[in-house]
Each structure stands twice: as C-alpha cells, then as structure tokens.
Amino acid sequence: MRRDRYDNQITTESDAARDHYVMGVDRVLSGAADMATPFEAAIAADDKFVLGYSGLARALALSNDMSRAKAALAQAIKVSNGATTRELSHLNVMRLQFEGQAAKALVALKEHVASYPRDAIIVGLSTGVFGMIGFSGHKGREAELFAFTSMLAPHYGEDWWMLTQHAFSLCEVGKLAEAGKLVERSLTIKRDHSHAAHVRSHVYYEAGNLTDGIRFLENWMPGYSRAGMMHGHLAWHVALWALEQGDMDKMWAWVDEEVKPDASIGLPINMITDTASILYRAELAGQVVDPVRWQHISEYASKAFPRVGNSFVDMHAALAHAMAGRQDELADYVDAAKGFAADVVQDCAKAFEAIRRQDWASATTALSKALVDGARLGGSRAQRDLLEYSLVNVLLRQGKGEEAERIIGLRRPLRAHGVH
Ligand SMILES: [Fe+2]
Structure with a gap:
C-alpha cells in the first residue's frame, strides 16, 4: 500500500505508479496541460491501479474527451476488487457524476469528504464556480460553497491547491482581503498554478483594480x-x-486569438460563455459588434450544446441566439428551459429576446426577475455582471438614469461608491 501527496492510502505496490499518479493529480489540481499522460504512465506501471484509471477519467473529462473518460472510469470499477473503502466511495462519487445524477452525486460527495477530507480530486469536483455546488442551482449556493471550503481548509494547512479553492469561495462572498492573502500565499508556493492565477484575477476584478489585474495576468500568462x-x-x-x-x-x-471557438483550444463551456459574454459586454460599452460574430457563436452554441440543461451555458446560448436573430433556437430557452436554474434561464432568454426587439420595458421586467437570485445560474460574479449591466443598459435606454445608478449602487457598490 502506498500513499498519495495528501497522505491517502492508494492501492498499488508500484512506486512508479504512485509517482505518476501524484504528478497526474497535481496537473489536474493546477489546471496544467497534458493531464492524462501521467495517469496513463501510472496504469502502465500497474494495470490494476484503480485510482490510476479514475484519475485518467477525471483528466479526460477535463479535456472534454468524455467517451474515453467513461471508458477509463468503467475500467477503474472493473478492477476495483480489493480496493479500499475510500477508493470505492471515490469511484461511487465519480460514477454518479458521470451518469449525470447531479443531486445524488453531491450528497455522496459530501458524505465522502466528511470521512476523507483530503481526497482532493473528489473535493475538487465541488469547488470553484463550475463545480457541483456552483452548478447545483441551490439557493444560497455561494454561501454553501464558502461553508464547504471553510470546513475543509483546516485539513489542508498551507496546501497550494486548497488555499486557492478557499480563496475563490471567499472572493465570491465578498471577502476580498482574505481571498487576496490566501491566493498570494498559494502563488508563492506554486507559481505555475492556473487556478491561482485565475482567482488572483477575480480578486483584482472584484476590487476594481484593473491596472494591477491586467499587469498581473499579462506577466503570468506567457509561462502557461x-x-x-x-x-x-x-x-x-x-x-x-x-x-x-x-x-x-x-x-x-x-x-480572436485565444477566446472564440475557432481560435481557443480550451473547453467548450468557456468558449461559448466567454465569447458570448465579451461580445455583449463590448456592445454594452458602445462598440459595434459585427453580426457575423453573433452568427458564429450562436451556431457554435447549437453545435456544441445541442441539449438544453446547463443553466450557465444556456443563459449565454440564449444571448447568442437572440443577438443572432435565431428565433427558433432561442425558443428552446424561452419556452422549454430545463436544468438546475431553468426558471432563471427562461427570464434571461425573455430579456435578451426583448432587448433584440428593443422592448426595453419587457427586458427590464425579465432581467429584474432573473437577478433575484442570479447566482443560481452558476459561474462567477464577474461573469454574471453581464446581467447587472444589461439591466443598467435597458434602464438608461428608457431615460431612467437614477434607477440605473441605484441598481449599480445596490448590486455593485464598489463600482458606485468605492466600498464593498
Ligand atoms: Fe473567471
């Protein structure tokens, strides 16, 4: 029996398998390139290594290679005779998630981490703004994530990964000073940690610190x-x-070089949401966006996400379809939204449809409803600023400047008053 970097027992008698596994886990946790290779090497060293296969499954899922990811998880389950109780519970959480049983998976995950708080791969399924809590659709899910990482952080000490995860939770509930300290510590321990660079950027964003933020990222990114x-x-x-x-x-x-679908080599969820978002935010800032850009991202949304269901994606897909004037595609979100925050998606889709028609009053009503608990959509505050700024924009178009200022003052006080 060997142990991983977090001192969890792992069922292998091979030092090489163990070393490759630890490297693979660190690549997953830091968002490094080529996550799968170390797990493949671990399995090559021990073809009965259960967590080697499940680690490969996680790495492939994060690379959007779901068919190979499912095959790797199936193989992990197949060779799991003789696995420890933790490893079997670990596999169960992974299986439920892969099967799309989100609610059951989250319950199983919380039970698992209560016994095995340092099983970072499993904990990591539920941290950040795209994790199982982020995409749960739960009311108060930002507080839920904060409670989750607050409970786990003491088990990790100065671990670079958990420092970052907890920092993101802190950031999203507005505890920016604490978040900044934690993520700085994480970056000091491990500079080549993309999630830390990301959270550092969010803290700068929420603090309205544009100058330091862009300088930090432009310095950090060339090494990634x-x-x-x-x-x-x-x-x-x-x-x-x-x-x-x-x-x-x-x-x-x-x-054009790094974000949009035919340029980026990232994850489809980022390509659709980030591209639709930046196009619309450019429009809100008064820029003229070539309609061809909206056509492209709308068509990409239909191709990459043919089924409605992930509310965060769906909100952005609805925006893209509305701006591209693709009414039939938009109807899926206005009339038949599904998923963990379907009601919020529906309000957003109605709002974007109204914006397209320049029906500012209807857009105001729909956006006001969507913003009651927009966090249920998932994603970060920075990403959901899109909705706040959309509401401000439609108010301004109706000559309601005072109301617009009040919205910013209430929802984004730092921008309006310089205070949190
Ligand atoms: Fe972000």
Missing part, C-alpha cells in the same frame, strides 16, 4: 501552455480588462 484548461478563460479576463481600458485592438486580439 495554450493547451492548459484555463488558458482561454484567462484570456477572456484580459480581454475584459482591455475593454474596460478602452483598448479595443487589444481586446479583439485576445478574443
């Missing part, structure tokens, strides 16, 4: 592989800041 899973999304952060600076050439360069 384009094949890394966070590359495209970090590029979106740079593009957003470039937009805020009014540097449109820089913004379009990042969008």
Whole structure:
C-alpha cells in the first residue's frame, strides 16, 4: 500500500505508479496541460491501479474527451476488487457524476469528504464556480460553497491547491482581503498554478483594480501552455480588462486569438460563455459588434450544446441566439428551459429576446426577475455582471438614469461608491 501527496492510502505496490499518479493529480489540481499522460504512465506501471484509471477519467473529462473518460472510469470499477473503502466511495462519487445524477452525486460527495477530507480530486469536483455546488442551482449556493471550503481548509494547512479553492469561495462572498492573502500565499508556493492565477484575477476584478489585474495576468500568462484548461478563460479576463481600458485592438486580439471557438483550444463551456459574454459586454460599452460574430457563436452554441440543461451555458446560448436573430433556437430557452436554474434561464432568454426587439420595458421586467437570485445560474460574479449591466443598459435606454445608478449602487457598490 502506498500513499498519495495528501497522505491517502492508494492501492498499488508500484512506486512508479504512485509517482505518476501524484504528478497526474497535481496537473489536474493546477489546471496544467497534458493531464492524462501521467495517469496513463501510472496504469502502465500497474494495470490494476484503480485510482490510476479514475484519475485518467477525471483528466479526460477535463479535456472534454468524455467517451474515453467513461471508458477509463468503467475500467477503474472493473478492477476495483480489493480496493479500499475510500477508493470505492471515490469511484461511487465519480460514477454518479458521470451518469449525470447531479443531486445524488453531491450528497455522496459530501458524505465522502466528511470521512476523507483530503481526497482532493473528489473535493475538487465541488469547488470553484463550475463545480457541483456552483452548478447545483441551490439557493444560497455561494454561501454553501464558502461553508464547504471553510470546513475543509483546516485539513489542508498551507496546501497550494486548497488555499486557492478557499480563496475563490471567499472572493465570491465578498471577502476580498482574505481571498487576496490566501491566493498570494498559494502563488508563492506554486507559481505555475492556473487556478491561482485565475482567482488572483477575480480578486483584482472584484476590487476594481484593473491596472494591477491586467499587469498581473499579462506577466503570468506567457509561462502557461495554450493547451492548459484555463488558458482561454484567462484570456477572456484580459480581454475584459482591455475593454474596460478602452483598448479595443487589444481586446479583439485576445478574443480572436485565444477566446472564440475557432481560435481557443480550451473547453467548450468557456468558449461559448466567454465569447458570448465579451461580445455583449463590448456592445454594452458602445462598440459595434459585427453580426457575423453573433452568427458564429450562436451556431457554435447549437453545435456544441445541442441539449438544453446547463443553466450557465444556456443563459449565454440564449444571448447568442437572440443577438443572432435565431428565433427558433432561442425558443428552446424561452419556452422549454430545463436544468438546475431553468426558471432563471427562461427570464434571461425573455430579456435578451426583448432587448433584440428593443422592448426595453419587457427586458427590464425579465432581467429584474432573473437577478433575484442570479447566482443560481452558476459561474462567477464577474461573469454574471453581464446581467447587472444589461439591466443598467435597458434602464438608461428608457431615460431612467437614477434607477440605473441605484441598481449599480445596490448590486455593485464598489463600482458606485468605492466600498464593498
Ligand atoms: Fe473567471
């Protein structure tokens, strides 16, 4: 029996398998490129290594290779005779998630981490804004995530990964000073950690610190592989800041080279949400966006996400279809939204449809409803700013400047008053 870097027992008698496994886990946890290779090497060293296969499944899932990921998980289950109780519970959480049984998977995950708080791969299924809690649709899910990582953080000490995960939870409930300290510590321990660079960027964003934010990311990114899973999304952060600076050439360069689907080599969920988002935020900032861009992202949404269901994706797909004037595609979200925050998606889709018709009053009503608990959509505050700014925009178009200021003051006080 060997142990992983978090001191969990792992069923293998091979030191080589263990070493490759630890490397694979670290690549997954840091969002590094080429996550699968170390797990493949671990399995080559021990073809009965259960967590080697399940680690490979996780790595492939994060690379959007779901058919091979499912095959790897099936193989893990197949060779799991003789696995420990933790490993069997680990596999059970993974299986439920792969089968799309989100609610059961989250219950199983919480039970698992109560016994095995340092099983970082499993904990990591539920941290961040795209994890099982982020995409649960639960009311109060930002507080739920904060409670989750607050409970786990003491088990990890100065571990670079957990410092970052907890920092993101802190950031999303507005505890920016604490978040900044934790993520700085994480970056000091491990600089080549894309999730830390990401959370550092979010803390700068929430603090309204554009200058330091864009400087930090532009310094950090050259050392990060384009094949890394966070590359495209970090590029979106740079593009957003470039937009805020009014540097449109820089913004379009990042969008066209690193964010949009035919340029980025990142995850489809980032390509659709980040591209639709930056196009609309450019429009909100008064830029003219070529309609061809909306056509492209709308068509990509239909191709990459043919089934409605992930509310965060769906909100952005509805935006893309509305702006592209593709009414039939938009109808799926207005009339038949499904998924963990279907009601919020429906309000967003109605709002974008109204915006397309320049029916500002209807857009105001729908956006106001969507914003009652927009966090249920998942994603970060920075991403969901899209909705707040859309509401402000439709109010301004109706000459309701005071109301718009009040919305910003209530929802984004730092921007309005310089306070959190
Ligand atoms: Fe982000």
